[in-house]
Amino acid sequence: MTVFRELNTPLRTIMTPGPVEVDPRVLRAMSTPILGQFDPAFTQIMNETMEMLRQVFQTKNQWTFPIDGTSRSGIEAVLTSILAPGDKVLIPIFGRFGHLLTEIAERNGAEIHTIETEWGQVFDQDEIIKAMERVKPKVLAIVHGETSTGCMQPLDKLGKACREMDILCVVDAVATIAGTEVKVDEWQLDAVIGGTQKCFSVPSGMAPITYNERVEKLLxxxxxxxxxxxxxxxxxxxxxxxxxxxxxxSQLQDYWGPRRLNHHTEATSMLYALREGARIVLEEGLEERFSRHRLHEKAIMEGIKAMGLTLFNDVTWKLPMVTCVNIPEGIDGEAIRSMLLGQFGIEIASSFGPLHGKIWRIGAMGYSCRKENVFAVLSALEAALIRNGASVQRGEALQAALNVYDPASRMAVMM
Amino acid sequence: MTVFRELNTPLRTIMTPGPVEVDPRVLRAMSTPILGQFDPAFTQIMNETMEMLRQVFQTKNQWTFPIDGTSRSGIEAVLTSILAPGDKVLIPIFGRFGHLLTEIAERNGAEIHTIETEWGQVFDQDEIIKAMERVKPKVLAIVHGETSTGCMQPLDKLGKACREMDILCVVDAVATIAGTEVKVDEWQLDAVIGGTQKCFSVPSGMAPITYNERVEKLLxxxxxxxxxxxxxxxxxxxxxxxxxxxxxxSQLQDYWGPRRLNHHTEATSMLYALREGARIVLEEGLEERFSRHRLHEKAIMEGIKAMGLTLFNDVTWKLPMVTCVNIPEGIDGEAIRSMLLGQFGIEIASSFGPLHGKIWRIGAMGYSCRKENVFAVLSALEAALIRNGASVQRGEALQAALNVYDPASRMAVMM
Incomplete structure (x- = not known):
C-alpha cells in the first residue's frame, strides 16, 4: 500500500481566466473550525453572505445565495429550475460558454434556438432583440463575459426588451462578477449567475446566483x-x-429563507470563503475594484504590444480581465506555456475550438490582478519567446507597463 | 451600507450526525494556495485522491472520485447518470434518506417501487431480495446508514443477488464511509456514494463516489x-x-481520466481537504478507525443508560456512529438542545418525520468521535436535564464512560 505524504504544492503565479490566486484572507477564513448548519451563528453567516452578495450583484433581490457546486452548477440550477420540456430558449453564441448554455438547456428538454457570431465578435443588441421577436422564447440565456474569446457582450438594452416581450433574461456573469459592472437591477436582468474562482478570488466550489420575483413566481x-x-x-x-x-x-429558497427547511448540508468552509471574499470586494469598493482591473488590463495590453506581439481582442467589446494574444507565426504556443510553468511557475491559458493553438489567454482577475503578477508574466513571456527563437522588442514590455503604472518616472528619464 | 466585519465564529463541540468537527490538519490543508486545474501538480493531486478513496471504499474501481457538491449531489450524480425515464427502481425505505432516494429517482422519470418498514427497523435482506424478484427493477437503491433513525442496513447479500438478477446495486453510504466497514468489492456493490462531512471529518461540499464496469458500460x-x-x-x-x-x-470520467477533457473547474480547496482527510483516514488505518468509533459509541451508550435514560436504537442493527436517545416524558427536547448549545457550546441533533420531538440523536463521527467530546456531551446533558427538572442518576454517566475507557481505575476504587 502506497503511503501518501502531506499536501505539498508549488506556489504558482496564476494569470489565466480562472481559477486564479485566492486572496490570503480567504484562504485563512477557510481554516476556521466549522459550525453546524442550523447553529444560529451559522445561519447568521448565511444571511450576511446573502446581503453582501446582493451588494456585489447591485440588486435588491431577496433570493441571492450560492449554489453548492462550481460555477456551471449555478447555471444548471437556474436553467433547470426555470425550463420545462418544450420551453423555447434563445441562446446567442459567441464562444464556448454559449455552447455550454445550449448543452444545459437541452438536457432539460427545452427547444433550443441559437444565433451565432464569429468567435471574437459580440452581438449588436438590436440583432438579439430581433431574434427574440422572431423566436418568441420563454427564456433568453446569454453569456456576459466570454473567457474563451476575451469578449464582453453589452447587456444594458436586453433586460428591458425581455420584460416588454415577457421573456426571462438569464445571464452567465461567471467571468465578470466582481471584476466589472454587472448591474442586475438597473439592466433588468431576471436571473444572473456569478463565479467564485475568477474576479472574486475565492476557490471554485460555489456559484453565487440572484433572481427576482418574476423567476420566483415561476418557481x-x-x-x-x-x-x-x-x-x-x-x-x-x-x-x-x-x-x-x-x-x-424552490427547495433551496426554503433552506436559505426563514423556513430553514433541511435540504443539503451547506458547504460550511466554502461559505466562509465566499463571505470573506465578498467582504473583501465590498471593502475595496466596487468602483475601485473595477478600476483596478482596467488599470492592470492596460498595463498588460501595452506590454504585449510593446513586445511586438498583437492582440486578438483589442476591440471596444474587450473583456477587461482577459487579454488574448495572437501566437506569433512559427511559435509553438504550448511550448511557451510549458516553459512559463516549468521555469517561471507562471500559468497562462490556451483556448478552445476554432481558437485552439491560435491565441494565449492572459487573465488578470481578483487577487491575481496586481502589479507584481503583470511584471512577472510580461518578463517571463518575453524571455520564453526569445528562448524559442521569436523576434521580440527586448526590454520594451516592462517599460510600457511602467509607463502605465508610473508615468512620472518616464518623464524623469526623458528629461 | 452595512459594514461587515471579519468572520468570527464561536467554537463548538459538534456531536450531531453531521456535519461534524473537521480535523485541524484538514482545515490547515484548505488554506494552501491554489493551483490551476490542469497544472500537472494539481492533476497529480487528483490522481492521488482517487487512489486514496479507492482504499477507503475498499475497491479496485477505476472510477472513484468526488462530485463537486454536497453529499446529495453524489447521490443525484449516480442516479441521474444511471436512470432513464421509465426505468424501474426499487427503494427499501427505513427512514428519511430512503425517501430522499425516491425524490431523486422520480425526478429522472424512473418508475419507483418502494418497500417500507417502521422507522427504527431495518430489512431482512431476504425480504429485499424477494421484492427484487417481484419488481425486477433495473436498479436497487438503498441507504446503508440511516442517520434519521440510527439504524444500519446489512448489505452483504444484496450485491450478489443483484448480480444474479442483472440489477444494479446503488448504495448511499454517506453516513458510514470511513466510520465502519463499507466493502464495495467484497459486497459486490455497483455504485456507492460516501459523504465528507460525517466520519471523514472534512467539510461538506464534496461527495466521493465509486462505481464499477457494470455502471461504466451503461454510462x-x-x-x-x-x-x-x-x-x-x-x-x-x-x-x-x-x-x-x-x-x-460519462463526462466527469473524461475529466478525471487520462483524457482530461475540460468540464467544470475542480473545487481546488475542497479537493485539498478531501485528500488530507483521506490521508488521515488511511494513516489511522481503517480497522483502527472503525474500532475507535465503536469504543466511543459504547461509552456514550453506557453513559446514557447509567444516567437513567433509554436508547431508541439499542439494537443489533444500530448505526455505530449515531446514538438515538428517547426524550424522557415531560421534557421538552428542544429546550434541552438549546441549553446545550447556549450554555455549553455543544450541538446534538433532533430528528425528522415520525421521530420528530421523540428522540435526540448524538453523533460521534470522525474527529468529533473522541473522549473529551463524549465526556462533554454526557456531563452537559446530565446538567441540562437536572436543570429542566428531569429525574436522572446523578454522576453516573461519566463513571460509566470511564468504565469503558479505563476499566482498570474502576477496579482500584472497588478494592
Whole structure:
C-alpha cells in the first residue's frame, strides 16, 4: 500500500481566466473550525453572505445565495429550475460558454434556438432583440463575459426588451462578477449567475446566483417539498416538476429563507470563503475594484504590444480581465506555456475550438490582478519567446507597463 | 451600507450526525494556495485522491472520485447518470434518506417501487431480495446508514443477488464511509456514494463516489461529449441522454481520466481537504478507525443508560456512529438542545418525520468521535436535564464512560 505524504504544492503565479490566486484572507477564513448548519451563528453567516452578495450583484433581490457546486452548477440550477420540456430558449453564441448554455438547456428538454457570431465578435443588441421577436422564447440565456474569446457582450438594452416581450433574461456573469459592472437591477436582468474562482478570488466550489420575483413566481408553480420533511399544506403534485432535487431553487429558497427547511448540508468552509471574499470586494469598493482591473488590463495590453506581439481582442467589446494574444507565426504556443510553468511557475491559458493553438489567454482577475503578477508574466513571456527563437522588442514590455503604472518616472528619464 | 466585519465564529463541540468537527490538519490543508486545474501538480493531486478513496471504499474501481457538491449531489450524480425515464427502481425505505432516494429517482422519470418498514427497523435482506424478484427493477437503491433513525442496513447479500438478477446495486453510504466497514468489492456493490462531512471529518461540499464496469458500460451508452470541447469521433446523438450536464458521470470520467477533457473547474480547496482527510483516514488505518468509533459509541451508550435514560436504537442493527436517545416524558427536547448549545457550546441533533420531538440523536463521527467530546456531551446533558427538572442518576454517566475507557481505575476504587 502506497503511503501518501502531506499536501505539498508549488506556489504558482496564476494569470489565466480562472481559477486564479485566492486572496490570503480567504484562504485563512477557510481554516476556521466549522459550525453546524442550523447553529444560529451559522445561519447568521448565511444571511450576511446573502446581503453582501446582493451588494456585489447591485440588486435588491431577496433570493441571492450560492449554489453548492462550481460555477456551471449555478447555471444548471437556474436553467433547470426555470425550463420545462418544450420551453423555447434563445441562446446567442459567441464562444464556448454559449455552447455550454445550449448543452444545459437541452438536457432539460427545452427547444433550443441559437444565433451565432464569429468567435471574437459580440452581438449588436438590436440583432438579439430581433431574434427574440422572431423566436418568441420563454427564456433568453446569454453569456456576459466570454473567457474563451476575451469578449464582453453589452447587456444594458436586453433586460428591458425581455420584460416588454415577457421573456426571462438569464445571464452567465461567471467571468465578470466582481471584476466589472454587472448591474442586475438597473439592466433588468431576471436571473444572473456569478463565479467564485475568477474576479472574486475565492476557490471554485460555489456559484453565487440572484433572481427576482418574476423567476420566483415561476418557481412557485413548480414547487414540491420533499418527502421526509414535507408538512401539511405543502403541494404534492405539480405540473412540470423541476427535474433535479439538488438544483431545485424552490427547495433551496426554503433552506436559505426563514423556513430553514433541511435540504443539503451547506458547504460550511466554502461559505466562509465566499463571505470573506465578498467582504473583501465590498471593502475595496466596487468602483475601485473595477478600476483596478482596467488599470492592470492596460498595463498588460501595452506590454504585449510593446513586445511586438498583437492582440486578438483589442476591440471596444474587450473583456477587461482577459487579454488574448495572437501566437506569433512559427511559435509553438504550448511550448511557451510549458516553459512559463516549468521555469517561471507562471500559468497562462490556451483556448478552445476554432481558437485552439491560435491565441494565449492572459487573465488578470481578483487577487491575481496586481502589479507584481503583470511584471512577472510580461518578463517571463518575453524571455520564453526569445528562448524559442521569436523576434521580440527586448526590454520594451516592462517599460510600457511602467509607463502605465508610473508615468512620472518616464518623464524623469526623458528629461 | 452595512459594514461587515471579519468572520468570527464561536467554537463548538459538534456531536450531531453531521456535519461534524473537521480535523485541524484538514482545515490547515484548505488554506494552501491554489493551483490551476490542469497544472500537472494539481492533476497529480487528483490522481492521488482517487487512489486514496479507492482504499477507503475498499475497491479496485477505476472510477472513484468526488462530485463537486454536497453529499446529495453524489447521490443525484449516480442516479441521474444511471436512470432513464421509465426505468424501474426499487427503494427499501427505513427512514428519511430512503425517501430522499425516491425524490431523486422520480425526478429522472424512473418508475419507483418502494418497500417500507417502521422507522427504527431495518430489512431482512431476504425480504429485499424477494421484492427484487417481484419488481425486477433495473436498479436497487438503498441507504446503508440511516442517520434519521440510527439504524444500519446489512448489505452483504444484496450485491450478489443483484448480480444474479442483472440489477444494479446503488448504495448511499454517506453516513458510514470511513466510520465502519463499507466493502464495495467484497459486497459486490455497483455504485456507492460516501459523504465528507460525517466520519471523514472534512467539510461538506464534496461527495466521493465509486462505481464499477457494470455502471461504466451503461454510462458509455448514454455518453455525449459537450459542444465546445467535442472532437471528431465523439458521439453526438444518443438514446436516453443523461438529463444533467453537471452530474453527467460519462463526462466527469473524461475529466478525471487520462483524457482530461475540460468540464467544470475542480473545487481546488475542497479537493485539498478531501485528500488530507483521506490521508488521515488511511494513516489511522481503517480497522483502527472503525474500532475507535465503536469504543466511543459504547461509552456514550453506557453513559446514557447509567444516567437513567433509554436508547431508541439499542439494537443489533444500530448505526455505530449515531446514538438515538428517547426524550424522557415531560421534557421538552428542544429546550434541552438549546441549553446545550447556549450554555455549553455543544450541538446534538433532533430528528425528522415520525421521530420528530421523540428522540435526540448524538453523533460521534470522525474527529468529533473522541473522549473529551463524549465526556462533554454526557456531563452537559446530565446538567441540562437536572436543570429542566428531569429525574436522572446523578454522576453516573461519566463513571460509566470511564468504565469503558479505563476499566482498570474502576477496579482500584472497588478494592
Amino acid at each position: 412557485a408553480s413548480r414547487k414540491k417539498v420533499e418527502r421526509g420533511v414535507r408538512t401539511t399544506g405543502d403541494a404534492v403534485d405539480v405540473r412540470n416538476p423541476i427535474q433535479s432535487n439538488y438544483f431545485d431553487l | 458509455a451508452s448514454r455518453k455525449k461529449v459537450e459542444r465546445g470541447v467535442r472532437t471528431t469521433g465523439d458521439a453526438v446523438d444518443v438514446r436516453n441522454p443523461i438529463q444533467s450536464n453537471y452530474f453527467d458521470l
